[in-house]
Amino acid sequence: MNPSRCAACRYLRRRCPPDCIFSPYFPPNNPQRFASIHRIYGASNVAKLLQRLPSHLRTQAADSLYLEAQYRIEDPVYGCVGLISLLQQQIHDIERQLAMTQAEIAFRARHPQAVEGNLLNNVGNPSFSNQASSWFM
Amino acid sequence: MNPSRCAACRYLRRRCPPDCIFSPYFPPNNPQRFASIHRIYGASNVAKLLQRLPSHLRTQAADSLYLEAQYRIEDPVYGCVGLISLLQQQIHDIERQLAMTQAEIAFRARHPQAVEGNLLNNVGNPSFSNQASSWFM
Numbered sequence: 001m002n003p004s005r006c007a008a009c010r011y012l013r014r015r016c017p018p019d020c021i022f023s024p025y026f027p028p029n030n031p032q033r034f035a036s037i038h039r040i041y042g043a044s045n046v047a048k049l050l051q052r053l054p055s056h057l058r059t060q061a062a063d064s065l066y067l068e069a070q071y072r073i074e075d076p077v078y079g080c081v082g083l084i085s086l087l088q089q090q091i092h093d094i095e096r097q098l099a100m101t102q103a104e105i106a107f108r109a110r111h112p113q114a115v116e117g118n119l120l121n122n123v124g125n126p127s128f129s130n131q132a133s134s135w136f137m
Numbered sequence: 138m139n140p141s142r143c144a145a146c147r148y149l150r151r152r153c154p155p156d157c158i159f160s161p162y163f164p165p166n167n168p169q170r171f172a173s174i175h176r177i178y179g180a181s182n183v184a185k186l187l188q189r190l191p192s193h194l195r196t197q198a199a200d201s202l203y204l205e206a207q208y209r210i211e212d213p214v215y216g217c218v219g220l221i222s223l224l225q226q227q228i229h230d231i232e233r234q235l236a237m238t239q240a241e242i243a244f245r246a247r248h249p250q251a252v253e254g255n256l257l258n259n260v261g262n263p264s265f266s267n268q269a270s271s272w273f274m
Contacts, residue, residue, distance in 0.1 A: 040186075042179045049177075049213060057214045063225035070206060076186060077194045080217050081201035087224040094231045101238045108245055 007034040011041060021047050025062035033066055040069040144171040149180060158184050162199035170203055177206040 008022030009015065011034050016023060022043075026034040037046050043058035046065060050058050078085070146152065148171050149205030153160060153227050159180075163171040183202060187195050208217035215222075 013149045040182065041177070043181050045177065045179050045182075049209075052264050053213060061214045067218050068209075068216055072186075072205075077198045078201045079205055080221060084217060084220060084224065087221065087228065090228055091224065091231065092236060094228065098231060098235045098238060101235060101242065104239065104242055104243070107239060108242070112249065 004028065008043065009033045009062060010036075011038060019051050025050070025059060036069040036073060037062075040072050041065065045110055141165065144168045145175075145180065148172060148175060159188050162187070162196060173206040173210060174199075174202055177209050178202065 005016035005028060006023040007026040007028050007030060009020060010028060011031065022034065026037075041049075046062075049065070050061060053061055068080050071079055071083060075082050142153035142165060143157055143160035144163040144165050144167055146157060147165060148168065159171065163174075178186075183199075186202070187198060190198055205217050208220060212219050
């Protein structure tokens with residue numbers, strides 16, 4: 001039993017060779033990291049993927065594979081594609097809010113009397129924003 | 138040779154059984170879909186993942202696995218984690234822009250004389266936005 005075996009070789013119950021492809025990215029003190037990756041991709045697919053990359057990019061690849069594996073374990077149906085959809089929806093919502101806010105500014109600049117004194121109350125009021133948007137967009 | 142074998146069984150050069158786990162999600166007319174998934178996850182890992190899910194969720198799972206595999210083939214270092222970082226940065230940028238635009242509205246409402254006649258020119262001007270932000274945020 002070699003206490004310096006990496007997490008992958010411990011998990012796979014094998015000797016950890018000096019040129020182990022997993023060793024630099026799966027330290028023995030974090031067995032969960034390899035277990036997650038192994039569960040989703042399998043050890044040989046991860047080894048192949050790392051071997052195809054230049055060594056200075058392998059840490060980032062191991063990190064991103066681990067993250068994707070975690071997303072897939074937490075959400076076996078959508079994995080990190082679920083998070084991507086959520087972020088895209090969030091971008092759409094904020095862009096819409098930004099467009100409405102810019103329309104308010106344009107409206108206020110063109111009609112200073114129309115909303116004077118009321119603007120502070122209207123900022124963030126969806127019905128006012130929608131009205132302003134319909135005028136200027 | 139059975140022409141109705143699914144893309145997975147064709148790829149794996151095996152008989153396609155009536156209860157094939159891949160068949161409903163990997164039709165024979167789209168061989169690339171299974172080839173991508175097999176390259177990243179391996180057939181047995183995909184089969185295991187699909188088998189663990191109720192059948193009404195397997196189409197979505199096969200679709201999201203295919204998307205993730207495509208991202209990983211296009212970007213072997215970051216996969217779809219690269220896209221997640223990009224979207225998070227985009228959200229941060231739009232939120233900042235929205236905060237500055239809201240600060241402009243608040244400024245205009247409190248100081249109608251200060252910017253009257255100049256607001257239209259200042260909308261979207263970063264130096265004005267930064268100035269307004271520093272006053273009100």
